[in-house]
Each structure stands twice: as C-alpha cells, then as structure tokens.
Amino acid sequence: MTTMTEASVREFKMPDVGEGLTEAEILKWYVQPGDTVTDGQVVCEVETAKAAVELPIPYDGVVRELRFAEGTTVDVGTAIIAVDVAGGAPAAESAAAPAPALSPSPEPEKKPEGRQPVLVGYGVAASSTKRRPRKGPETTAAEVTVRAAVQQELNGHGPAPVPTPAPAPAPATAEERPRPLAKPPVRKLAKDLGVDLATVIPSGPDGVITREDVHAAVPAVAVPEPVAAAVPVAAAAAPVAAYDTARETRVPIKGVRKATAAAMVGSAFTAPHVTEFVTVDVTRTMKLVEELKQDKDLQGLRVNPLLLIAKALLVAIKRNPDINASWDEANQEIVLKHYVNLGIAAATPRGLIVPNIKDAHAKTLPQLAESLGELVSTARDGKTSPGAMQGGTVTITNVGVFGIDTGTPILNPGEAAILAVGAIRLQPWVHKGKVKPRQVTTLALSFDHRLVDGELGSKVLADIAAILEQPKRLITWG
Numbered sequence: 001m002t003t004m005t006e007a008s009v010r011e012f013k014m015p016d017v018g019e020g021l022t023e024a025e026i027l028k029w030y031v032q033p034g035d036t037v038t039d040g041q042v043v044c045e046v047e048t049a050k051a052a053v054e055l056p057i058p059y060d061g062v063v064r065e066l067r068f069a070e071g072t073t074v075d076v077g078t079a080i081i082a083v084d085v086a087g088g089a090p091a092a093e094s095a096a097a098p099a100p101a102l103s104p105s106p107e108p109e110k111k112p113e114g115r116q117p118v119l120v121g122y123g124v125a126a127s128s129t130k131r132r133p134r135k136g137p138e139t140t141a142a143e144v145t146v147r148a149a150v151q152q153e154l155n156g157h158g159p160a161p162v163p164t165p166a167p168a169p170a171p172a173t174a175e176e177r178p179r180p181l182a183k184p185p186v187r188k189l190a191k192d193l194g195v196d197l198a199t200v201i202p203s204g205p206d207g208v209i210t211r212e213d214v215h216a217a218v219p220a221v222a223v224p225e226p227v228a229a230a231v232p233v234a235a236a237a238a239p240v241a242a243y244d245t246a247r248e249t250r251v252p253i254k255g256v257r258k259a260t261a262a263a264m265v266g267s268a269f270t271a272p273h274v275t276e277f278v279t280v281d282v283t284r285t286m287k288l289v290e291e292l293k294q295d296k297d298l299q300g301l302r303v304n305p306l307l308l309i310a311k312a313l314l315v316a317i318k319r320n321p322d323i324n325a326s327w328d329e330a331n332q333e334i335v336l337k338h339y340v341n342l343g344i345a346a347a348t349p350r351g352l353i354v355p356n357i358k359d360a361h362a363k364t365l366p367q368l369a370e371s372l373g374e375l376v377s378t379a380r381d382g383k384t385s386p387g388a389m390q391g392g393t394v395t396i397t398n399v400g401v402f403g404i405d406t407g408t409p410i411l412n413p414g415e416a417a418i419l420a421v422g423a424i425r426l427q428p429w430v431h432k433g434k435v436k437p438r439q440v441t442t443l444a445l446s447f448d449h450r451l452v453d454g455e456l457g458s459k460v461l462a463d464i465a466a467i468l469e470q471p472k473r474l475i476t477w478g
Contacts, residue, residue: 010059011079014046015193015218021386024048025073025254026080035063039211043081046074051389052350052382058215061085073254182209190214260351267413271327271448275408276457280465281429283439288471297366302373306344306398308471309421309464311368313396314340314361315478316463323460324393325416325451334451343395343412344372346379354412355384356392400424406442416451419464420444441468 014024024046031043042054043063061083068074180197182190186209190197193214200217202209243250253261285308293303317324317340326335342360346353355378357363357371378384395418397409406422422442429438445461467473 008061008084009064010061010083010085012043012055012057012059012081012083013079013218014074014076015055016076021048021076023073023075024053026068026070027052028070029066031063031066031081033063033065037061037063037083047350048386051353051384051386053385054383057081057083058211059083059085180209181207182214186211186214193218260353263413264410267411270413271411272450273408273411273446274449274452274454274457275444275446276454276461277406277442277444278461278465279440279442280469281431281438282424282441282468285468285471286424286439292365298369301366301369302376303369305424306396306421307365307369307372308474309398309419309468310342310344310360310372310396311365311474311478312464312467312471313394313419314342315467315474316460317394318361319463319477320456320460323417323447323452323456326393326414327416327448327450337393339393341391341393343392343415344375345395345397345409345412346376346384348379348382348384350382353379353384353389354392354395355379355388356395358391394418396421400441406444408444409446411446411448415448417445417447417457417460420446443468 016022025048027045027047029044031037031041037043037057038060039058040056043057045052045054047053063081064084065082067078067080067082074080180200181202182197187197189211190200190209195214195217197209197214200209200213203213204210282305285305289303289305289308292298292307321338322336324337324340326337328335339359340361341356341358343354343356346355355375357368357375360368360371363371375388378388392412392415394415395409395412397407397418398421399407400421400423403423407420409418409420411418420443422444424439424441426437427440428435429440430436431438443461443464445457445464447457447460463477467477
C-alpha cells in the first residue's frame with residue numbers, strides 16, 4: 001500500500017458504522033482521484049452486516065488516492081481514501097509504515113501557536129492539557145529495545161543503545177476534567193463514532209473540540225499489512241472457476257444476507273419456536289381502511305391493512321404485556337419491556353432486513369402511518385441505518401403481499417414473538433347464519449416457548465383477530 005508522506009495529505013479510515021462491526025464492503029465510489037471534496041460530502045457507499053451506509057469525508061481538499069476498489073471488503077480502521085487538504089494538515093500514520101524509534105524524552109514537540117490538527121495519541125502542547133494515553137497494550141521495555149535495534153539497522157548504523165521508555169502520564173480523574181466544550185453537531189458526531197469527548201484534545205479557540213478533533217480521536221485498528229498488499233488491486237490474479245459458469249452462478253455470501261443467515265440459524269436453534277394460526281373475517285377492517293383513506297387527517301400518509309394490523313398488535317400487547325419480553329441467557333433473567341419497538345420485515349435487493357419503529361406503542365394512528373411510510377420507503381431505497389434495526393421488541397412479516405396464505409416465521413433474535421400476515425382474499429364465509437363472500441385472511445403467531453406459554457400466545461393472537469374482525473375494539477380496548 002502506498003504511504004503518503006506529504007504534510008498536506010490526510011487519510012480517512014473505515015469507521016465502525018454499526019456498533020461493533022469489524023468490516024464493511026465498498027459498494028460504490030462517488031469520487032475519483034483529482035476530484036475536489038468538502039467536509040461532509042459523501043464519497044462512498046459501504047455495506048456492513050446490517051445495512052448500506054453512505055460515508056461523508058471529514059476534510060476539504062482534493063482526492064489523491066482511492067485505496068481500495070469497489071467490491072472490496074475492508075477492515076474497520078483501515079485507510080480507504082487519501083485527500084490533499086488545504087492548510088498543511090499532517091498525514092495520518094500508515095499501518096504499513098515501519099515503526100519509528102521511540103524517543104526517551106517525555107517532552108512533546110512544541111507546535112506553532114494557533115489552531116493545530118490533532119492525530120490519534122497526540123495533541124497541541126499546552127500547560128493545562130494532559131496527553132491522552134494511547135489505547136491498546138502498553139509498550140514493554142523489550143519491545144522498545146527491538147524497535148530501536150530494527151530501526152538502527154534499517155538506517156545502516158550499528159547496534160542502537162537501549163532507550164528508556166517514557167513513563168505513562170497519569171489519567172485525569174473525573175474531578176480534574178471539566179465538561180468538554182463542543183457544539184451539538186460535534187457531540188452527535190462523537191456519539192455516532194463512539195468517541196468519548198472527555199478523551200479528545202481540543203484544538204479550537206478557547207478549548208472547543210472541533211469535528212477534526214473527533215475524527216482524529218477515532219481509535220484506529222492496527223492491521224499488519226502483508227507484502228502482497230502493496231500490489232495494486234487490479235493486478236491480483238482472478239480466481240479460477242471450479243464449476244461450469246455457463247450452467248451455474250455463485251454469489252458470495254456477505255453483508256446483510258450473511259448476517260441474516262447467521263441470525264436465523266442462531267434463533268431457530270436457540271429459541272424453542274411455537275406457531276399458532278387463526279383465520280379471521282377482516283371485511284370490516286377493509287371497509288375501515290377505505291374510510292380512513294378519505295380522512296383529511298391521514299391525507300398523504302400510508303393507509304393500508306398493515307397499518308390497522310400493526311395497531312391491533314400494539315393493542316394486544318397492551319392487554320398482554322408479558323409477550324413483549326426477551327430472554328437474557330447470560331444473567332438467567334426474563335427482560336420485560338415497557339416499550340414497543342415494532343419491527344417490520346422488509347425484502348430488499350440486499351436481503352431481508354427488519355427495521356423497527358421506535359416507541360410505536362406511544363404513537364397515534366396518523367403518527368404510526370407516517371412512521372410506516374418512512375420505514376418502507378427508506379428500506380426500498382437501501383438507506384436504512386444500522387440504528388433503525390437495533391432494539392426491536394416484536395415483529396410483523398407481511399407474506400400476504402406475495403399472495404401467500406400464511407407461514408411459520410422464525411423469531412427475530414432477541415424477541416419473543418413475530419406475527420405473519422397472510423393474503424386477504426374474498427372467500428365464502430358464514431356471516432349472520434348465511435354463507436356470504438367475505439374478506440378473509442390467516443394470521444400466524446410464532447413465539448419463544450421459554451417466555452410465552454400456550455395460554456399467553458393464544459390470548460394475544462385471539463385479541464388481534466377480534467380487533468380485525470370488529471375494528472371498533474381499537475377504541476374500546478385501546
């Protein structure tokens with residue numbers, strides 16, 4: 001890998017965009033070498049095990065180099081793009097560069113006065129500021145000796161004297177550290193990147209932490225580069241297919257599909273699934289849907305049978321709250337949730353994802369309709385954020401849109417129940433003692449039998465069916 005030595009070149013590293021993910025695939029570059037970029041401009045789209053995410057660049061400047069081609073999976077913390085910035089910001093330290101000899105002096109090099117860029121583990125010298133200790137394992141005296149000897153031999157000199165490692169500065173206590181000064185957008189950025197502002201060395205006026213300070217404080221993942229990594233991506237030999245390409249196509253399992261497969265296998269073989277079914281006359285619900293479409297309070301919102309089914313599920317959970325729970329194996333506890341984050345299974349080109357509506361239990365019908373519309377459109381565009389798929393408590397999967405009568409859905413990991421909604425069809429039905437054509441559907445509720453016994457699961461499914469048969473119960477029960 002090429003190492004930038006010019007002082008004006010900054011390297012942007014692959015961030016962790018999904019709460020602990022270790023890698024991401026570069027789906028598309030939006031810039032090329034020579035293009036001018038500005039702080040906050042989206043330069044590429046990456047896919048993690050949770051979703052596709054667009055990455056903004058934190059610098060102003062000109063793109064010098066794209067380190068990886070589209071379709072490449074890159075470890076978090078690896079530099080993916082180099083930008084020639086204005087103002088002479090120092091280049092980031094390359095993971096492939098040889099380690100310099102450690103100085104025995106604990107005194108940091110003094111910088112010119114004014115605002116100075118800050119790199120990971122370094123900062124502007126100031127009498128009131130302590131250096132932030134580097135993360136990771138401490139350097140031992142033996143490691144210092146080896147590094148110094150190797151560097152001395154590389155420079156063509158004789159054996160190097162053994163330097164004395166600098167003593168580690170004592171971390172400041174909570175009483176010694178004042179509340180970090182930063183604007184709200186910078187605080188949000190720090191939260192998204194998992195950076196503790198108390199550990200960031202400010203470079204702005206009056207000790208204010210800037211966006212650049214936060215980006216510089218993102219802990220890098222040191223990944224040793226093999227010699228073969230210096231070969232350009234395009235020069236790597238293509239693998240020889242061991243199958244008949246005219247008769248078979250093989251698609252690598254990665255990203256969202258890989259994560260979904262692992263989650264489903266884990267759920268199926270961890271939670272004892274039970275599925276119950278009920279067939280229900282939803283004619284009155286379908287009539288109510290048509291009436292709501294004409295309601296001025298719901299104009300422009302997504303009004304369909306799924307909206308009322310979701311509301312019916314929320315009412316059933318309110319009447320039977322114990323089903324809104326999870327199993328904590330580590331602590332051997334049942335966790336009862338006093339909120340409902342309603343997941344909606346969505347089929348996308350990248351695979352099945354389950355974003356959820358936060359605090360759905362507290363939303364009015366118009367608010368629920370608005371949230372459903374945003375969730376579906378975002379999923380179809382492939383823009384669902386990792387945070388939107390975290391923390392779900394119960395899920396709905398609408399297999400009826402594919403003309404399927406029902407199914408036996410697998411639980412979303414960490415949840416106790418999932419409701420499958422079948423196709424709504426005109427069928428002969430006994431209504432008021434006579435056989436008439438009615439709108440009928442079949443519902444299936446799968447639940448974790450460790451948490452939910454047959455009585456509780458049956459009560460929840462019966463309540464949902466009763467509401468859809470007589471939607472006025474939304475008012476009397478809700």
